[in-house]
Amino acid sequence: MESIPKVPDTCGQVCFTPPMPPLAPDGVGALGILAGLRRNAYSAFPPRCREQPVLVLPMLGRDVVIAAGPQAMRDVLATRPGLYRRIAAGDRIFGALIGRGVAASEGEAWRRQRRILAPAFTPRTVTLLAPHMAACTEAALGPLEASRGEPLDLLGVMQDLSLAVACTSMFSLETKAFGPQLRDMLHFYADGIGRPRASDFILPGWLPTLTTFRRSRFRRRWRALILAIIARRRASHSAGAPRDLFDLLSDAYGDRDEDLLADEVSTMIFAGHETTGLTLFWACYLLANAPDWRRAVRREARQVDLSPVGAGSAAGALPHTRAVVEEALRLYPPAYMTARQAVADHELCGVPVRRGAIVLMPFTLLHTDPRLWVSPERFDPGRFLGPEKPDRYSFLPFGAGPRVCMGAQLATSEAVLVLARLLRDNDLVLDEDGPVLPVGAFATRPNRSPAFRLLPCA
Numbered sequence: 001m002e003s004i005p006k007v008p009d010t011c012g013q014v015c016f017t018p019p020m021p022p023l024a025p026d027g028v029g030a031l032g033i034l035a036g037l038r039r040n041a042y043s044a045f046p047p048r049c050r051e052q053p054v055l056v057l058p059m060l061g062r063d064v065v066i067a068a069g070p071q072a073m074r075d076v077l078a079t080r081p082g083l084y085r086r087i088a089a090g091d092r093i094f095g096a097l098i099g100r101g102v103a104a105s106e107g108e109a110w111r112r113q114r115r116i117l118a119p120a121f122t123p124r125t126v127t128l129l130a131p132h133m134a135a136c137t138e139a140a141l142g143p144l145e146a147s148r149g150e151p152l153d154l155l156g157v158m159q160d161l162s163l164a165v166a167c168t169s170m171f172s173l174e175t176k177a178f179g180p181q182l183r184d185m186l187h188f189y190a191d192g193i194g195r196p197r198a199s200d201f202i203l204p205g206w207l208p209t210l211t212t213f214r215r216s217r218f219r220r221r222w223r224a225l226i227l228a229i230i231a232r233r234r235a236s237h238s239a240g241a242p243r244d245l246f247d248l249l250s251d252a253y254g255d256r257d258e259d260l261l262a263d264e265v266s267t268m269i270f271a272g273h274e275t276t277g278l279t280l281f282w283a284c285y286l287l288a289n290a291p292d293w294r295r296a297v298r299r300e301a302r303q304v305d306l307s308p309v310g311a312g313s314a315a316g317a318l319p320h321t322r323a324v325v326e327e328a329l330r331l332y333p334p335a336y337m338t339a340r341q342a343v344a345d346h347e348l349c350g351v352p353v354r355r356g357a358i359v360l361m362p363f364t365l366l367h368t369d370p371r372l373w374v375s376p377e378r379f380d381p382g383r384f385l386g387p388e389k390p391d392r393y394s395f396l397p398f399g400a401g402p403r404v405c406m407g408a409q410l411a412t413s414e415a416v417l418v419l420a421r422l423l424r425d426n427d428l429v430l431d432e433d434g435p436v437l438p439v440g441a442f443a444t445r446p447n448r449s450p451a452f453r454l455l456p457c458a
């Protein structure tokens, strides 16, 4: 296997340049891009999408618009959201998991759901859930630290840990009873019938395909599992202050709509676990190639209390660790792209866009645009530490505007706490030299799970 290139950065340190897949050939059209999305979003878009802020490609009587620049993304997501709606493909791809949850709804129903849920996603929620995050991290790292030096599948560890955090934060329940089934179902979906297909983008929402039937069958099994977990959680309820996200959500909904509550619970588990687990995996991969940053994280991790008691305040006092997480989200945004559909004819950055056009916004291209980032190919968390922060619309791992991610603070705090705790008492190295490439299909996953090792450190 090829070894990974390392180039000196401007401050004289050795800076890791992670390998990336090549972009698509410039001649590829709309259908080629949509077909490429099923394989890998990182290599689905051609370079000309970056050169032109808004590129309109005709496809079977409808337009596909690639909006890869910051101004176009700001206009679609934040400045003029009324001109766009969610795409039907979103319902096809994610509907089996999230039903009518807030991420799937539109118009007045969405505004109402977002308003109801907002109180459950304030900074105090990070304080409420940080002890759960710290306790799950301790439980996961204990056995790994007992077998330091052994080859380690850190992708699996981080996925399991983030699912344990999502379930414990949501339900305060031990995940032993239902965690494996949840994990298997989520993996089954993400690895197969959940992957976007060109037909998801081309066909109208009401026209079923074979995949639609398979997704509906999955939905029945998934809902039965979520309802069983909720019933168990209700049975263990004790009155008093809210202790988890479920208390906050069910306080918000009361008994108005139990079905919708189940969809919101599914949304939060689905939206939160895969994305955060992958962020952690990629941050570990980058750190394993960057000894200076491992030391920087360790130094600050040793100055705070990462136990369940102290985690709530520690999360905000780890700037280097946070910068590593942000740099991982820049290079490997778990939600690698978002999309909308135009509801009226209009102009976007001076380019005419027709009603019905599908607008694709690849964050992968935005985050690595050389016009927006110095040496974008390099792993350099320092870019998030200086007094000049990256422009708001150059860095959109959590989206922007009224539909911005509700769990951004939770996810970032979780990733920061886990990484700090991991590096505090351990060194982390890769057991091999070969490249690991991002594959953007359901979320940004690695093309393989490399072996890591935890080593003791002074």
Ligand code: HEM
Pocket (backbone or CB within 6 Å): 102, 103, 104, 114, 267, 268, 269, 271, 272, 273, 275, 276, 279, 333, 334, 335, 338, 339, 396, 397, 398, 399, 400, 402, 403, 404, 405, 406, 407, 408, 410, 411, 412
């Ligand atoms: C690293 C982790 C995460 C990433 C990268 C991420 C990314 C995103 C992005 C890009 C969007 C906007 C999609 C769009 O505009 O089309 C979004 C929406 C959303 N996220 Fe996250 N997310 C993460 C974690 C979480 C967590 C932990 C939760 C909840 C516990 C969550 C809940 C949501 C919800 C409910 C929405 C839909 C908001 C709406 O439509 O109004 N996310 N997320």
